[in-house]
Every structure is written in structure tokens, then in C-alpha cells.
Amino acid sequence: MESTQGLPLEVRLSAYLDGQLPQAEMEEINAILAEDDEAREVYEKLKLGSEFGARAFDRMLQEPIPLDLVRNIKEAGKNDDESPKLGFADIPVAALPASRRSAFWPQALAASLVIFLAGGAAGYLISEQKQTSFRVANNQFAPARTWLDDIADYHRIYSRQTRHLVEVPASEQQHIVEWLSASTGVSFALPDLSAQKLTFEGARLLVAGGKPTAQLLYRDAENEIFAICFLQSEPVDGSTELAESMRNDIGLVSWQKGNASYVVVGPSADPDLERIAEAVSESI
Structure with a gap:
């Protein structure tokens, strides 16, 4: 030392x-x-x-x-x-180096x-x-994760379910409206999407972005699953424009209206996803 x-x-x-x-x-x-x-x-x-x-x-x-x-x-x-x-x-x-004093x-x-x-x-x-x-x-x-990321993850899981696709079946429509309205704080009406050749299957209650979130599930003639999800958010005047985004194989069309944020989810390859979202935004 x-x-x-x-x-x-x-x-x-x-x-x-x-x-x-x-x-x-x-x-x-x-x-x-x-x-x-x-x-x-x-x-x-x-x-x-x-x-x-x-x-x-x-x-x-x-x-x-x-x-x-x-x-x-x-x-x-x-x-x-x-x-x-x-x-x-x-x-x-x-x-060889010459010797020298250290x-x-x-x-x-x-x-x-x-x-x-x-x-x-x-x-x-x-x-x-x-x-x-x-x-x-x-x-x-590392962009912050949003509620849409949660929704895409849920859809990827639940869209593959058969017997357990929904938590409450379509036969209990009145209960679904009362239950999800009270749980999310968002008043809504069940959209009739028969004109878009979609059949209502039932509903689930999720948690997305740390908030209770409603999920309404529909099936088309090819057995593909579509979902409408919404949660309470900061109020906006009127409604915002539809915004499209993708999470790998999942397509999302989202917007805000009043005190809620909405998104329609389905296969990213489906060309009618935006048209379905337009119908939902007018009826929900």
C-alpha cells in the first residue's frame, strides 16, 4: 500500500x-x-x-x-x-527493449x-x-401503453373462445345495459348491427387503462368476432373523428363522444371495420 x-x-x-x-x-x-x-x-x-x-x-x-x-x-x-x-x-x-531504470x-x-x-x-x-x-x-x-393496447390483448384472447366467449349472453340484453351502464358510468344503447351482418353474442366487463370497460361481442357469417368497447373518459364537446390503428392482426377504430371513449375491434384485414364503427357511433 x-x-x-x-x-x-x-x-x-x-x-x-x-x-x-x-x-x-x-x-x-x-x-x-x-x-x-x-x-x-x-x-x-x-x-x-x-x-x-x-x-x-x-x-x-x-x-x-x-x-x-x-x-x-x-x-x-x-x-x-x-x-x-x-x-x-x-x-x-x-x-528487445533496452534496459532502463523503472x-x-x-x-x-x-x-x-x-x-x-x-x-x-x-x-x-x-x-x-x-x-x-x-x-x-x-x-x-418506449411510448406509454394506452387502453387500446389492453383492448387488443383482450380481443386476441376472447375472440378465440367458443363456449366462454361472453360473460352474459345476448338473451339478457336489458340486464347487460343496466349492468354495464352502472359499472362503467356510461349510458348506452345496444347497437343493432344486423345490417352489417353481425349477430350480437353477449357482453363482458373488462379493465382497460385502469378503468372498468364494457365489451359487447358480435359474430359475422364467417365466424369472425367483432367487439365494441367503451369506458368513461374526460368529457369532450360533441364527438371526435374516427381514428384507425392496428395492433398486429387486430384492427381498431376509436373515437370519443361526451364522457366516454369508444373503440370497435376486429380483424385488421376486414375492409368493413370503419363502416361498422360509423354505424356504432351513430347508434350507441
Whole structure:
């Protein structure tokens, strides 16, 4: 262990944090930390940065090795096997470095100080800003999930059901209207979509976007399932225009009216989905 006497406080505290000081100097730093508030503040910042850097490094080590890197390493190994190997005796004398006095300690100390201070500062700054950076990154690259994402997931599951397609059958239409109106806070009338060649099958109560959501289910002549879903939302004047979107194989046409948000869901390949949504928006 080497002494750091005469070096900046940050360097001495860094070496103290790593346990790289002689016992006498460790006791000296203990006394400084006990009496000096500013020294304690610097120490806590260095400690926080060091811990965050260690965690980040551990996470990096746990990441799977890219296949391209593995292939490159294997290829390099093959090339090394094919190239001739030179022993120490094969190296010309002129190629050997001339003997000189070691300047290791001053150079190593200078290099380690630069690296350590840069790493400690980076770790501290990252730890100070990691929460903000995480939120910014999420906002830029991971759009917030909406209630329509929940609806698409539900439809993908329930549209494949046969015996358990609905929770309440179509024969109980009055109960469905009363039940779902009370549960969602949205007054509605059951749309008659027989003109669109859709047969009402029944209803379910879901949770989408953290709110109780009604799901009315219909079947066409090809046995494809369509759904009308709605939940209570911030009131709007009149109604908004129909907006089409897709979630893989699921097509959605959504809009708002009064205090509710609505969506018609069906196969994304169906050309009549918007026409069905127009009929629903006029009758529900």
C-alpha cells in the first residue's frame, strides 16, 4: 500500500474508499471524516458513484455475449492456430527493449489518478441523473401503453373462445345495459348491427387503462368476432373523428363522444371495420 500524503483530498478519499491506504493513513482519514463536513460530503458522493458504477458493471457482465462477437473470437482463434509461433529465443536481440531504470510509480500514479477521478466523477454524475435520464429515455423510446393496447390483448384472447366467449349472453340484453351502464358510468344503447351482418353474442366487463370497460361481442357469417368497447373518459364537446390503428392482426377504430371513449375491434384485414364503427357511433 502506497501513501497518498500531499495528494488532493478527493484522491486520498478514493484510495480510502478502496482500502488502499496504510493503517496510519486510514486512521488519519477517519479523523478527517469525523471532523470535516465538507470531506464527508465528498466521501459520500464518491461512495455513491462507486456503488452505482459497480452495479452498472455487474449488469454489463450479465448481458449475453453477441453472436457476432463469439464468431469473431472463434475466427481469430483459428487464424492464430494457423500462424507460426515464435519463441522468446526467436526474437532478434535488436527487437528487445533496452534496459532502463523503472519510472513505474510516477507514471502509474498519474495514470491511475486520471482514470479514477474521471471514473468517480462519471459515476457520481450518472448516479445523480439516472432517474431523470431513465424517464427521458422511456419517453423517447418506449411510448406509454394506452387502453387500446389492453383492448387488443383482450380481443386476441376472447375472440378465440367458443363456449366462454361472453360473460352474459345476448338473451339478457336489458340486464347487460343496466349492468354495464352502472359499472362503467356510461349510458348506452345496444347497437343493432344486423345490417352489417353481425349477430350480437353477449357482453363482458373488462379493465382497460385502469378503468372498468364494457365489451359487447358480435359474430359475422364467417365466424369472425367483432367487439365494441367503451369506458368513461374526460368529457369532450360533441364527438371526435374516427381514428384507425392496428395492433398486429387486430384492427381498431376509436373515437370519443361526451364522457366516454369508444373503440370497435376486429380483424385488421376486414375492409368493413370503419363502416361498422360509423354505424356504432351513430347508434350507441
